Amino acid sequence: MLVNKIKELKKEKDAVILAHNYQLPEVQEAADYLGDSLELAKLSKKLTNKVVICCGVMFMAETIKILSPEKKVLLPVLTAGCPLADQITPEQLIELKEKNPEAKVVSYVNSTAKIKALTDVCCTSANAVSVVKNFPAKKIIFVPDRNLGWWVKTNVPEKEIILWNGGCPVHEDFNIDEVFIAKKKYPKAKIMAHPECHKEILQQADFITSTSGMLRIAKQDDAKSYIIATEEGMIYRLKKENPDKEFYSLGINKICKDMKKITLENLYNSLKTENFPIDMPSGIVSAARLSLENMVQYV
Ligand code: 13P
Ligand code: SF4
Secondary structure, eight states, X not given: OHHHHHHHHHHHHTEEEEEETTSOHHHHHHOSEEEOHHHHHHHHHHOOOSEEEEESOHHHHHHHHHHOTTSEEEOSOXXXXXXXXXXXXXXXXXXXXXXXXXXXXXEESSSOHXXXXXXXXXXXXXXXXXXXXXXXOSEXXXXXXXXXXXXXXXXXXXXXXXXXXXXXXXXXXXXXXHHHHHHHHSTTOEEEEOTTSOHHHHTTOSEEOOHHHHHHHHHHSOOSEEEEESOTTHHHHHHHHOTTSEEEESSSOOOOTTGGGOOHHHHHHHHHHTOOBOOOOHHHHHHHHHHHHHHTTOO
């Protein structure tokens, strides 16, 4: 069986498998660790294995490599990207910085390594509010996600925040009608939304949080059912870890095609052939590391 072969190869190569919460169920089952972007980034720094296989998308693999340059970091499918990360170019960010020389740049970790290299501090959906609130700057340029940026702005009204107009095509696909229909169908369910959703959705949510934040809330909160506004892969882990509760995807299932490119087969091939190693120019790595090291200090 492929799962057993993966286990054997992992041992042989001193490899560890990290998977994001949106991965296919069988990939989640094969992983050593699951997490949101912040957890995976923090964890990768602590692990001592020679090889890290990132079951996620390119920005996650790049983040692991930047934080642990001594490790071999593999992404099983090179085209597993994040369309949100590509929505601002280095030239556009440089122009924004030149127009606002007094501002500090906070970049969502869903960004390219080149953007991170031009950034003062990165953040994820789990710590964006805390980063912007506590980073010593009155004026912030926040890129590239406008929805996460709106949520941060709402929670940190004391700072001037310039937003970039990017968005995740998966989360922006949720619409307010789906919320009203779901509320009618499941009147007792609480709504948990990822901050990449439109503000109209966020305004209706009981909880706005990262993917692992949803898991923590499901365990601690006393509601018995939840409507989930994020990528459909999240439902698998929520149900598995909370068998006594109900979880419903909001509206039509929203699928991130890039996250779903990783399969057990290509994970196995990745281990076997050690493909595809992530590498970046050393100048980019050292500049981007500063902004990521700044990020991991914040909860
Ligand atoms: P989390 O960091 O909340 O897991 O989100 C990552 C992501 O890509 C959401 O679309
Ligand atoms: Fe990127 Fe959106 Fe997919 Fe997350 S769900 S990886 S933000 S495209």
